[in-house]
Amino acid sequence: MTTSQPTPAETSQVPADAPVVLRIRYRIRFAKSGLLRWISHRDLARLWERLLRRAALRLSMTEGFHPKPRVAFPSALALGVEGANEVVEIELAEMLPPTELLDRLRNDDQPGLTIHSVCHLPEGFGKAQLARGIYEINGPQDADHAAVEESIQRLIAQETVSVKRKKKNITMNVREHISELKYESGTLHLSLEATDAASLKPGDVLDLLGLEDWIEQGASIVRTGVILQREFESDDSGVMAVAAGNK
Numbered sequence: 001m002t003t004s005q006p007t008p009a010e011t012s013q014v015p016a017d018a019p020v021v022l023r024i025r026y027r028i029r030f031a032k033s034g035l036l037r038w039i040s041h042r043d044l045a046r047l048w049e050r051l052l053r054r055a056a057l058r059l060s061m062t063e064g065f066h067p068k069p070r071v072a073f074p075s076a077l078a079l080g081v082e083g084a085n086e087v088v089e090i091e092l093a094e095m096l097p098p099t100e101l102l103d104r105l106r107n108d109d110q111p112g113l114t115i116h117s118v119c120h121l122p123e124g125f126g127k128a129q130l131a132r133g134i135y136e137i138n139g140p141q142d143a144d145h146a147a148v149e150e151s152i153q154r155l156i157a158q159e160t161v162s163v164k165r166k167k168k169n170i171t172m173n174v175r176e177h178i179s180e181l182k183y184e185s186g187t188l189h190l191s192l193e194a195t196d197a198a199s200l201k202p203g204d205v206l207d208l209l210g211l212e213d214w215i216e217q218g219a220s221i222v223r224t225g226v227i228l229q230r231e232f233e234s235d236d237s238g239v240m241a242v243a244a245g246n247k
Contacts, residue, residue: 021060021093022060022092022093022094022095023060023070023091023092023093024060024091024092024093024094024095024096024120025089025090025091025120025121025125026089026090026091026092026098026101026118026119026120026121027087027088027089027118027119027121027128027232028087028088028089028090028105028115028117028118028119029085029086029087029115029116029117030083030085030086030087030088030113030114030115030116031082031083031084031085031086031113031114031116032044032077032082032083032086032112032113033082033083033084033112033114034111034112035111035112036110036111036112036113037077037079037080037081037082037083037112038079038080039079040079041073041076041077044073044077045071045073047110047113048071048088048090049068049069049071051105051108051110051113052069052071052090053069054108055101055104055105055107055108056104057092057094057096057101057104058092058093058094059090059091059092059093060091060092060093061093069090069091070090070091071088071089071090072088072089072090072127072128073086073087073088073089074087074089074127074128074129074130074226074228075087075130075133075194075226077223078201078202078203078221080215080221081202081221081222081223082220082221082222082223083222083223083226084222084223084224084225085116085223085224085225085226086223086226087128087226087228089121089127089128097238097241098118098119098120098237098238098239098240098241099118099237099241101118101241102115102117102118102241102242102243105118106243114243115243116242116243116246117240117241117242117243117246118240118241119232119234119239119240119241120238120239120240121232125230125232126229126230128228128230129194129228129229129230130194130226130227130228130229131193131194131227131228131229132179132191132192132193132194132225132227133191133192133194133223133225133226133227134180134190134191134223134224134225134226134227135188135189135190135191135192135202135221135222135223135224136187136188136189136190136221136222136224137187137188137190137202137206137214137219137220137221137222138186138187138188138219138220138222139183139186139187139188139211139214139219140214140217140218140219141186143186143214145183145186148183148188148209148211149183151209151210151211152181152182152183152209155174155178155181155205155208155209156174156178156181158174159173159174159175160172160173160174161174161208163198163200163204163207163208165198170197170198172198172200176193176195177192177193177195177199177200178190178191178192178193178200178205179191179192179193181205188211190202190205192205202221203215203221
């Protein structure tokens with residue numbers, strides 16, 4: 001007598017009495033400044049994991065042999081770049097009012113990390129995807145304004161540029177990647193579009209402008225805005241909580 005073996009579909013079925021794992025998603029806006037700008041993106045992700053655990057939150061974990069908290073960023077910041085309005089999305093295994101989550105995160109008072117807002121995303125709302133990054137680069141005080149302006153006009157007039165990625169040269173369309181580039185009062189204002197392929201970075205633009213020595217001369221790069229393909233806004237305090245001073 002032979003015994004029939006269960007089919008893959010049968011073995012993959014979840015038991016009827018298995019607990020339901022909640023995945024409540026929150027989008028958080030925050031700033032990364034001061035000495036914190038010198039940590040890598042991987043270390044920033046670890047910092048957030050530790051912060052969430054210190055806040056005594058019930059985290060929704062990934063599956064597999066090495067479960068990790070579900071923490072995701074739409075865009076990584078380069079080492080040394082400050083972020084004035086960054087985005088991180090987390091998933092919890094509990095439902096918390098955004099105001100309570102905001103208070104718990106802000107009470108940690110991590111140096112260099114400022115929590116601006118927390119919103120509870122509705123079920124089915126797409127994950128954060130970067131559309132555009134907005135930057136300010138404060139140049140050296142003795143920068144030649146006329147020369148910088150001339151470099152900007154020369155770059156904007158080009159149809160394509162070539163940048164190096166992992167020892168390979170990649171050609172990029174200038175208008176597709178740079179939506180704003182201007183120099184005012186010693187500050188370079190730059191908007192870079194996100195693309196499916198490789199995207200331009202602030203450092204690339206400085207190189208293309210012939211200003212690669214700005215960083216060595218003490219210039220600072222700040223990402224002042226992270227524009228997402230699909231933003232979420234609400235006036236409902238049960239859905240969105242904004243820290244005092246950011247309203």
